[in-house]
Amino acid sequence: MERTGKAKIIRTTVQMQQWSEQVQKQGETICLVPTMGYFHQGHLSLMDAGKSVADHLVVSLFVNPTQFGANEDFGAYPKNFDRDFNLAESRGAAVVFAPDSGEIYPPGFQTSVVLSELPRNLCGLSRPVHFQGVATVVTKLFNIVKPRIAVFGCKDYQQLQVIRQLVKDLNFNIIIMGAPIVREVDGLAMSSRNVYLSPDERKSALSLSSALTLAERMIKQGETRCKPILAAVTALILDHRDTRIDYATLCDPETLNAVDTITSPVLLALAVKVGTTRLIDNRVIDPGQ
Amino acid sequence: MERTGKAKIIRTTVQMQQWSEQVQKQGETICLVPTMGYFHQGHLSLMDAGKSVADHLVVSLFVNPTQFGANEDFGAYPKNFDRDFNLAESRGAAVVFAPDSGEIYPPGFQTSVVLSELPRNLCGLSRPVHFQGVATVVTKLFNIVKPRIAVFGCKDYQQLQVIRQLVKDLNFNIIIMGAPIVREVDGLAMSSRNVYLSPDERKSALSLSSALTLAERMIKQGETRCKPILAAVTALILDHRDTRIDYATLCDPETLNAVDTITSPVLLALAVKVGTTRLIDNRVIDPGQ
Numbered sequence: 366m367e368r369t370g371k372a373k374i375i376r377t378t379v380q381m382q383q384w385s386e387q388v389q390k391q392g393e394t395i396c397l398v399p400t401m402g403y404f405h406q407g408h409l410s411l412m413d414a415g416k417s418v419a420d421h422l423v424v425s426l427f428v429n430p431t432q433f434g435a436n437e438d439f440g441a442y443p444k445n446f447d448r449d450f451n452l453a454e455s456r457g458a459a460v461v462f463a464p465d466s467g468e469i470y471p472p473g474f475q476t477s478v479v480l481s482e483l484p485r486n487l488c489g490l491s492r493p494v495h496f497q498g499v500a501t502v503v504t505k506l507f508n509i510v511k512p513r514i515a516v517f518g519c520k521d522y523q524q525l526q527v528i529r530q531l532v533k534d535l536n537f538n539i540i541i542m543g544a545p546i547v548r549e550v551d552g553l554a555m556s557s558r559n560v561y562l563s564p565d566e567r568k569s570a571l572s573l574s575s576a577l578t579l580a581e582r583m584i585k586q587g588e589t590r591c592k593p594i595l596a597a598v599t600a601l602i603l604d605h606r607d608t609r610i611d612y613a614t615l616c617d618p619e620t621l622n623a624v625d626t627i628t629s630p631v632l633l634a635l636a637v638k639v640g641t642t643r644l645i646d647n648r649v650i651d652p653g654q
Numbered sequence: 655m656e657r658t659g660k661a662k663i664i665r666t667t668v669q670m671q672q673w674s675e676q677v678q679k680q681g682e683t684i685c686l687v688p689t690m691g692y693f694h695q696g697h698l699s700l701m702d703a704g705k706s707v708a709d710h711l712v713v714s715l716f717v718n719p720t721q722f723g724a725n726e727d728f729g730a731y732p733k734n735f736d737r738d739f740n741l742a743e744s745r746g747a748a749v750v751f752a753p754d755s756g757e758i759y760p761p762g763f764q765t766s767v768v769l770s771e772l773p774r775n776l777c778g779l780s781r782p783v784h785f786q787g788v789a790t791v792v793t794k795l796f797n798i799v800k801p802r803i804a805v806f807g808c809k810d811y812q813q814l815q816v817i818r819q820l821v822k823d824l825n826f827n828i829i830i831m832g833a834p835i836v837r838e839v840d841g842l843a844m845s846s847r848n849v850y851l852s853p854d855e856r857k858s859a860l861s862l863s864s865a866l867t868l869a870e871r872m873i874k875q876g877e878t879r880c881k882p883i884l885a886a887v888t889a890l891i892l893d894h895r896d897t898r899i900d901y902a903t904l905c906d907p908e909t910l911n912a913v914d915t916i917t918s919p920v921l922l923a924l925a926v927k928v929g930t931t932r933l934i935d936n937r938v939i940d941p942g943q
Contacts, residue, residue, distance in 0.1 A: 382827050390681065475770040476789070476823035482764045500765070501824075508825040534765035535790075536797040538671050 372454035375462050378469075378509045384460060385423075385511040393420035397512035399503060402426045403443040404452045407518055407547040407555040412456035414544045415516045421459040423510050426450075430466055432498030443560055462510060469505060478504045483530055486621040487523045487634050488645065491611050496527050503528055507537055514540045518547075520554050522634060522647045523621060546646070548574065554646045561642040569605040569639045573646040576601045576613070580633050581650050589627045589652065591615040602637055611636035611643065618649050627652050661743035664751050667758075667798045673749060674712075674800040682709035686801035688792060691715045692732040693741045696807055696836040696844040701745035703833045704805045710748040712799050715739075719755055721787030732849055751799060758794060767793045767824070769816055775910040776812045776923050777934065780900050785816050792817055796826055803829045807836075809843050811923060811936045812910060835935070837863065843935045850931040858894040858928045862935040865890045865902070869922050870939050878916045878941065880904040891926055900925035900932065907938050916941050 375381045388395055396419035398411045416422045426449055433439035446463065453461050477497050483489070484496040507515070517525045525543050532539055547555045552574035553567075562570055576598040583594050598613050616623045618632040630651040637644055664670045677684055685708035687700045705711045715738055722728035735752065742750050766786050772778070773785040796804070806814045814832050821828055836844045841863035842856075851859055865887040872883050887902050905912045907921040919940040926933055 378825055382825070386827075389678075392679065471822075473771075473819075474823050475772065476820045477768050477770070478824075479766050479768050480764050481766070482762075505823075505825045508827070530762075531765045533760075534763050534794075535767075536667055536671070536794045538675075538797070 372450065372458045373460045374450065375460055376464055376468065378464060381423075381460070381462050381464075381509050382511070385509075388421055389511060394513040395419055395421045395423055395511060397423050397425060397506065397510045397515040399425045399427075399506050399515065399517070400449075401428045401442065401557065402449045403445060403557040403560075404449050405547075405555045405557065405559075407520065409452060409456055410547050411516045411518055411544045412453060412458065414542060415514065416457045418514050418542070419512070422457055423460045423462055423512065424453040424456075424458045425462040425506055425510065426453075427462075427464055427469065427502070427506075429469075429498055429502045431470070431501060432495050434492055434494055437492075438558075438561075443557055462506075469502065477501045478531060478535070480527055480530060480534075483523065483527050483621055486616065486623070487612060487614060488636060489523070491636070496524070499524055500527055500531050504531065504535065507532075507539060512539055514542060516542045516544055519543045520546045520556070520645065520647070522632065526619070526621060552578075554644075556644065558642055558644065562639065566607060566640045566642065569608050570642075570644055572602040572605040572608055572639075573635050573637055573644055576635060577633055577646060577648040580615075581648060584627060584631070584650050584652050591623075591625055591627065591631075594633075598633070598635075602635075605639075607640050609638040611638060613637075629653075661739065661747045662749045663739065664749050665753055665757065667753060670712075670749070670751050670753075670798050671800070674798075677710055678800060683802040684708055684710045684712055684800060686712050686714060686795065686799045686804040688714045688716075688795050688804065688806070689738075690717045690731065690846065691738045692734055692846040692849075693738050694836075694844045694846065694848075696809065698741065698745055699836050700805045700807055700833050701742065701747065703831060704803065705746045707803050707831070708801070711746055712749045712751055712801065713742040713745075713747045714751040714795055714799065715742075716751075716753055716758065716791070716795075718758075718787055718791045720759070720790060721784050723781055723783055726781070727847075727850075732846055751795075758791065766790045767820060769819060769823075772812065772816050772819055772910055775905065775912070776901060776903060777925060778812070780925070785813070788813055789816055789820050793820065793824065796821075796828060801828055803831060805831045805833055808832045809835045809845070809934065809936070811921065815908070815910060841867075843933075845933060847931055847933065851928065855896060855929045855931065858897050859931075859933055861891040861894040861897055861928075862924050862926055862933055865924060866922055866935060866937040869904075870937060873916060873920070873939050873941050880912075880914055880916065880920075883922075887922070887924075891924075894928075896929050898927040900927060902926075918942075 396415035398415045428442050478500040529541050580594050614634050634647040685704035687704045717731050767789040818830050903923050904920050923936040
């Protein structure tokens with residue numbers, strides 16, 4: 366087991382389980398923040414939230430190959446372990462759990478956790494294997510780290526719903542906290558993928574948060590029909606250079622099924638390719654407030 | 655929480671988890687014996703094995719609808735809760751966990767645990783949804799009961815392998831014990847489904863254990879080619895009245911992939927319909943011994 370400063374690096378599932386069982390035996394609790402690394406302010410906000418609700422914070426750092434499609438950016442996904450470790454330590458992590466791929470998927474591995482409904486919407490449509498990969502690796506992390514609480518960002522809203530559902534369906538006794546989206550000062554939702562953006566693309570990327578704000582204004586002003594709202598959202602995004610809409614959907618915040626007329630809080634979820642970079646953003650909008 | 659004698663009946667997942675967490679806090683261990691009830695000597699042997707290896711024995715009793723196919727005997731599966739409860743209590747169970755179907759599969763349930771390789775063999779071929787149902791409900795039971803050890807019968811050999819694999823793949827820190835097949839004095843493997851057999855069918859049912867013994871003799875005498883062994887096994891079974899072979903397979907005991915030539919221990923697995931009752935049996939045969 367490596368040691369640097371106050372946080373511990375653990376690389377194997379066996380050592381991680383031993384550490385967690387030791388903590389549990391002392392009657393203490395663990396909060397898990399699962400990440401793929403390359404931390405930005407959003408990740409740090411998850412760690413801060415996690416640190417405050419349990420005795421020990423464990424940050425996992427694993428770029429999970431099974432949640433990337435064949436044509437996605439797994440190989441290129443940005444990495445900087447030393448910087449990430451120092452940041453996690455500075456946020457009070459007791460352990461950074463950073464297994465390699467062979468530790469998580471040994472030869473003969475063949476088990477998946479599959480949801481039948483939630484992945485049929487939004488990102489699941491263009492990323493068919495994505496949520497199976499997420500659900501499986503998170504199930505494994507829950508059994509390895511044994512947290513009482515786990516924190517996920519609301520930016521990956523569909524992922525958060527998938528995790529909530531699998532926790533309920535598989536009877537994990539784990540509290541799932543959703544942490545608010547953290548944004549740059551101009552509104553762009555923070556993402557590890559933002560580093561891919563050229564200066565021009567960076568400007569076009571603002572179309573996502575602008576579209577959320579536009580839709581929120583329309584809904585607050587009494588518009589209940591989704592069609593004109595989505596038309597305005599689409600027009601705004603396509604008015605920016607080099608944007609291609611994967612989806613712009615108004616849907617039920619629980620089931621993620623599309624809605625036509627807004628009568629209760631609604632999720633506006635966006636996925637937009639800016640150049641070659643796929644960005645997502647979302648907001649739950651309450652018509653009554 | 656109902657109470658009868660020394661064993662406790664628990665019906666809800668929340669109460670079961672609370673009980674298990676209380677036990678764990680005291681540093682004590684739980685052994686789980688998952689069953690579908692209607693106990694015979696085989697079940698009792700699992701309980702005896704389980705009782706001896708942990709501080710507390712929990713017997714779950716749940717006829718799991720999702721592991722039955724549309725044309726299988728879910729509705730007719732034999733039941734006798736009071737007798738089962740008394741038997742489990744007499745074998746030292748601390749808890750009989752007997753949830754109803756709605757407790758295990760509440761509205762909106764949508765998560766499954768799926769293995770990609772092991773179910774492609776043997777029973778998985780004629781029962782395509784069976785092991786997905788088994789893997790999912792066992793994953794749930796592990797999270798609800800939180801055992802350190804779980805006992806499964808070797809009679810459901812493929813099930814045992816599926817459970818071992820999912821425990822490894824999903825990082826459950828649970829020891830899986832396989833308990834030997836328990837047989838009637840004439841050799842018939844005990845099964846809750848044996849009650850379906852008419853007196854004539856009961857005689858034909860002996861063809862399974864006879865076939866295992868025949869194959870074992872051939873292998874011990876030096877036969878290494880699977881073809882003549884399976885021909886003899888098939889002839890023996892079909893020589894009995896009202897038998898229909900679902901499969902008779904010699905395969906690798908780990909992967910369950912069929913083998914042609916026997917060079918190391920091999921599993922002979924049988925599934926035979928006797929009248930309308932589907933029976934299974936198996937034996938691992940070591941050519942070297």
